[in-house]
Amino acid sequence: MAFSERLYENVKPIWEKNHNHPFVQGMGDGTLDREKFRYFMIQDYLYLIEYSKLFAIGAAKASDVKTMGEFAKLLDSTLNTEMDLHRQYAKKFDISEEELENAKPAAVTVSYTHYMLAVGQNGGLAELVASLLPCMWSYAEIGKSLSQIPGASDHEFYGEWINMYADDEFQELTQWTINMLDRLTHGKPEHELKHLEEIFLNTTRFEYMFWDMAYKGEMWPTE
Numbered sequence: 001m002a003f004s005e006r007l008y009e010n011v012k013p014i015w016e017k018n019h020n021h022p023f024v025q026g027m028g029d030g031t032l033d034r035e036k037f038r039y040f041m042i043q044d045y046l047y048l049i050e051y052s053k054l055f056a057i058g059a060a061k062a063s064d065v066k067t068m069g070e071f072a073k074l075l076d077s078t079l080n081t082e083m084d085l086h087r088q089y090a091k092k093f094d095i096s097e098e099e100l101e102n103a104k105p106a107a108v109t110v111s112y113t114h115y116m117l118a119v120g121q122n123g124g125l126a127e128l129v130a131s132l133l134p135c136m137w138s139y140a141e142i143g144k145s146l147s148q149i150p151g152a153s154d155h156e157f158y159g160e161w162i163n164m165y166a167d168d169e170f171q172e173l174t175q176w177t178i179n180m181l182d183r184l185t186h187g188k189p190e191h192e193l194k195h196l197e198e199i200f201l202n203t204t205r206f207e208y209m210f211w212d213m214a215y216k217g218e219m220w221p222t223e
């Protein structure tokens with residue numbers, strides 16, 4: 001069994017919870033409150049600024065030029081395609097770019113990005129990829145599944161979001177990253193695989209927390 005299949009099996013119950021979360025369901029049937037989506041978009045933009053740094057770290061840690069090039073592609077796609085979607089939504093909400101970049105991250109946004117950056121900076125390439133993969137993989141799955149709901153891709157507001165993650169390019173980049181983790185973990189001893197499994201599980205848990213934070217509009221427990 002490829003290591004990615006083992007990871008997938010291990011986190012399946014949490015991914016099912018993500019798919020059933022009212023935020024995700026609400027994008028699929030178009031009923032999600034736009035204020036919740038607005039809040040999500042701002043926090044997600046801040047999240048992606050930090051997340052994209054993992055690809056730069058990946059390029060620096062890679063041991064061959066081909067892998068460096070792939071990380072460069074992932075970095076470009078995040079900064080210039082995925083985050084463009086957020087900038088477009090920001091226009092719809094009358095949020096200036098400056099306002100977007102100066103917004104303050106919520107507790108979950110800080111915890112999630114700092115955890116990934118610590119793992120990415122302190123560990124090897126396999127740790128880095130294990131930590132960043134649930135982000136890509138779970139959105140690729142959610143985008144694909146929501147795009148199969150009749151009318152969801154054409155929804156005047158949430159359609160663009162769904163199309164972004166259901167798109168072939170995002171799906172291919174995700175598959176490349178899954179394959180890379182399988183390559184990096186081939187032949188690794190069980191105790192190292194267990195460690196990677198735990199990292200993957202932790203960022204999967206953060207994915208759920210991010211949906212929930214956005215749905216509840218949470219910032220910090222003291223506010």
Ligand SMILES: Cc1ncc(CN)c(N)n1
Pocket residue numbers: 044047048082134135136139207210
């Ligand atoms: C929190 C989160 N997770 C995943 C993705 C998909 N890159 C995202 N934009 N934001």
